[in-house]
Amino acid sequence: MQNQKDKVTASDVVIEKDKTTKEEKYNQYVKDITPTHNIFKNILNAFLVGGIICVIGQGFINLYASLGAGEELSASYGTLSLVLLSIVLTGLNIYPKIAKFGGAGTLVPITGFANSVAAPAVEFKKEGQVFGIGCKIFTIAGPVILYGILSSWVLGVIYYILMELGVV
Amino acid sequence: MEDQKITSIKMAGKQSILFANPPVILSGSSVVGKKEGEGPLGSFFDQIEEDPMFGGTSWEDAESRLMKRAAELSIEKSGYQQDEIRFIVGGDLLGQLIATSFGIADLEIPIFGVYGACSTMGESMALGAILVDGGYANKVLAVTSSHFAGAEKQFRFPLAYGNQRPLATSWTVTGSGAVIIGNGDLAAEVTSKNKKDAVVKIKGVTIGKIVDYGVKDTMNMGACMAPAAYTTISQNLKDLNVQPNYYDRIITGDLGNVGKEILIDLLKQDGYDISSNHMDCGIEIFDPNTQDTHSGGSGCGCSAVTFTGYVMQKLKRKEWKRVLFVPTGALHSTVSFNEGNPVPGIAHGIIVEAE
Numbered sequence: 001m002q003n004q005k006d007k008v009t010a011s012d013v014v015i016e017k018d019k020t021t022k023e024e025k026y027n028q029y030v031k032d033i034t035p036t037h038n039i040f041k042n043i044l045n046a047f048l049v050g051g052i053i054c055v056i057g058q059g060f061i062n063l064y065a066s067l068g069a070g071e072e073l074s075a076s077y078g079t080l081s082l083v084l085l086s087i088v089l090t091g092l093n094i095y096p097k098i099a100k101f102g103g104a105g106t107l108v109p110i111t112g113f114a115n116s117v118a119a120p121a122v123e124f125k126k127e128g129q130v131f132g133i134g135c136k137i138f139t140i141a142g143p144v145i146l147y148g149i150l151s152s153w154v155l156g157v158i159y160y161i162l163m164e165l166g167v168v
Numbered sequence: 169m170e171d172q173k174i175t176s177i178k179m180a181g182k183q184s185i186l187f188a189n190p191p192v193i194l195s196g197s198s199v200v201g202k203k204e205g206e207g208p209l210g211s212f213f214d215q216i217e218e219d220p221m222f223g224g225t226s227w228e229d230a231e232s233r234l235m236k237r238a239a240e241l242s243i244e245k246s247g248y249q250q251d252e253i254r255f256i257v258g259g260d261l262l263g264q265l266i267a268t269s270f271g272i273a274d275l276e277i278p279i280f281g282v283y284g285a286c287s288t289m290g291e292s293m294a295l296g297a298i299l300v301d302g303g304y305a306n307k308v309l310a311v312t313s314s315h316f317a318g319a320e321k322q323f324r325f326p327l328a329y330g331n332q333r334p335l336a337t338s339w340t341v342t343g344s345g346a347v348i349i350g351n352g353d354l355a356a357e358v359t360s361k362n363k364k365d366a367v368v369k370i371k372g373v374t375i376g377k378i379v380d381y382g383v384k385d386t387m388n389m390g391a392c393m394a395p396a397a398y399t400t401i402s403q404n405l406k407d408l409n410v411q412p413n414y415y416d417r418i419i420t421g422d423l424g425n426v427g428k429e430i431l432i433d434l435l436k437q438d439g440y441d442i443s444s445n446h447m448d449c450g451i452e453i454f455d456p457n458t459q460d461t462h463s464g465g466s467g468c469g470c471s472a473v474t475f476t477g478y479v480m481q482k483l484k485r486k487e488w489k490r491v492l493f494v495p496t497g498a499l500h501s502t503v504s505f506n507e508g509n510p511v512p513g514i515a516h517g518i519i520v521e522a523e
Contacts, residue, residue, distance in 0.1 A: 010433035013381075023382025023510075030383060030391040034426055035335040042332075090328045099330025106330055115330050123326030126226040140329060 007032060042103050049102025053109045057082050079110055086111035090118040116140040178301075181407025183400075186372040189352035190521070191300040193368040194307065195246035196476030199238045201316070201342030204465075204473065207454045212477035213343075214241060220317065220342070227318035228262055231344075232271035235260065235313040238344035239275060242309060242476075246348040247361060250275060253348065254305035257292040259283050260313050260468055262322060267313050277309065285497030286393075286422050287376070288312040289345060289472040290516030293493075294373040296349040297518075306351050313344030314467030323386070323502060336388040338424045338450055338466035339459075345472025355523070365484040366522035374404040374517035378499065382510045386500055389511070390427025390450075390463055393496040396513030397423060398434040400494055404517045405440055412442045416488035419479060420515070421471030421495035422450035424463030449474035471495040483522040493518040 008029040016022040060081040064074035089095040095115050099106040106112050120139050124132040138145060162168045180186045198213045205216030215237070222233040235258070243250050256279040260267040265281045272279055284291035292310035299305045317327055319340040325331060350358075355367045379396040386392075397420050405412065412418060412435075423431055428448050435442055449471045450464030475493055482488045496515040505511065 010430070011437050014434060014437040020382075026381040026395070027383060030385075030388065030426075030430070033429055034388055034391065037332070037335060090330075093328055096328055096330040100332055103332045112330065115328070119326040119329035122328050123321055140325065 045101055046103045046105035048105065049098065050105030050109060053082070053106070053111055056085075057109075082109070082111050083114040086114035087118045090115045091122065113141060113144065116144075180372065181403070181409075183377070183403050184372055184374040184407035184517075185294075185298065186408075186519075187297065187301040187352070187370065189301060190369040190371045191297045191352055192350045192355045192358060193370065193480070193520070194248070194348040194350040194354065194358060195242050196345065196347045196480045197238050197241035197245055198345050198473040198477035199234055199241065199343060200469070200473050200477075203316075203339075203459065204341055204343050204453060207459060207465075209453055209474060209478050212481055213473060214245075214477070227315055227321055228266045228270070231260065231262065231267040231313055231315040231318050232269075234315065234342070235267045235271035235311060235344045235346075236274065238313065238346040239272060239309060239311050242311070242346035242348050246307075246350075248307060248348070250277070253277050253307050253309050255280065255296075255299060256309045256311065257282060257295045257299070258309070258311040258346075259288040259292065261285065261288075261319055267315075267318075268311075271313070272311070284495075284514055284516065285499050286314070286466055286468050286470065287495040287497030287514050287516055288468045289475065290373075290376075290421070290493065290495035290518055293347060293349065293370065293518050294375060294516050296347075297370040297373060300349050300351055306354075308349045309346060310349060311344065311346035312468040312472045314340055314342070314469035316340045316342045316467075319467055323500060333462060334387045335462050336385075336390065336424070336426045338389055338422060338463045339454060339461035340467035341422075341453060341465045341470040341473065343467075343469030343473040345469065345474075345476040347476060366486045368480060368483045369521050369523060371490075371519040371521045372408075373519065374400055374407060376400040376515040376517070378512045378514050380510055380512035384505070384508075384510045386505060386511060388426060389422070389466060389498040389500070390424040391430060392498045392500070392511040393421075393513035393515065394423055394427040394430035394434065396515040397427070397431050397494055397496050398438075400515040400517050401431075401442070401492065402435060402438045402440060404492060404519075408519075412440050412445060415445060415490050415492045417445050417447050417479075417482075417491045418442050419471075419475070419491055419493050420446070420448045420450075421497070422464065422466035423448050423496055424450045424466070425456075426463050427496075452478065468495075479520075483520060486522050488522065490519070490521045493520055 061078035064077040124136040199215040222230040224230040259282040289312045296308040296310040381395040383392045453465040454461040500511045
């Protein structure tokens, strides 16, 4: 019943004279009628695809370890291999298809990051090596890189202070 | 005094124009990409190009070639020569009208470049008809285009970037539509060439306002544009003092499923029920079940090719007598959006009649 009462109708929007309230009401009305993806199905798909990517990564790590690489080195090689795989799949236009199904499952792992760098490189190649690829390769990944480095620095400073104080 | 009399005949209500000697649509052309060709309206289009690059080297080049082909085809279909076309009114979605500038240059016809986002076909046709009825031109070419890949690159993400499109998003149509608008007196010539088909005339236009209901969701263009379509259609009916059933169809450009629902709902508040005769080009052009297009088609090309391909056929065969063609545009710029602004909408109404 509560829901029914809160629901904004088209008539509420049309008769509203105040611009801000009208916009708020219209946005609420739009939200009510706009269909969305099934969240449970999306979560399940993301879990499945994300899990598979991690299993492949683990496979790489085990492979390199069995070839004699140390723990840290085989982990690095595993990451590199996933990045390479993602870039190749991006170039072949297969990665977007997996992402359409897997959603966050393909976005969160390192493969998603690699895709977000490779895709602009492919797209903007036509605009040249410098102004195309050079300037635009990080259009999507740029914020991740910038704020990733910034937050690492902030955490590093905090860690340093705590260390000096003898807390850690 | 005489001048004043003529002016008052042409102006109707607040935003509409009724032409003294309604211009004739001498021909219409539609060139589309593969996906559009596979859609429900595939058989109505003049040309379906399998190559997404249209023989070009970049998406921008592809769309320029696409537009040029549609423009040339419309001239060819009209039976007139290229140098008989006095002006072109055209536009597209790409930054600073790339497709129009580079596609049309070779035709060497004086041009007005216009931008109305996806409502550009409405704007081009309205201005074209005004030029013709005003006596400033005998034949005007109105043209517009859009390309899926070029639009994605400019407004959204690079094509190879993996993401999930929300259900309210639409799919930009790869296509270009062009019409040749001729002086009303040319109607007799058209009839003599083809006795079977009806003559299609632009009876009047309703120029739309920019309407902003504060939607900041660029993945829901239907909701951004529906208020503009509502305002224009409602004003058209008021200006002409008619009811929605005056038209066999009221045809919006690219509202999609979400926008259609909003439009019908909003118009009901003004006492107009268009649920039985409303049609949306975006909904007609793709099959959402098999083509994965979600809310429908969009882009300048969407309304343009649906009009020149499908709607013109219906009018020529007299299956429809009178339609209100309302291309809708979302005035979306990535710059204004990033600066926190909503996406306003615009819609122009073109009254088209079969005689």
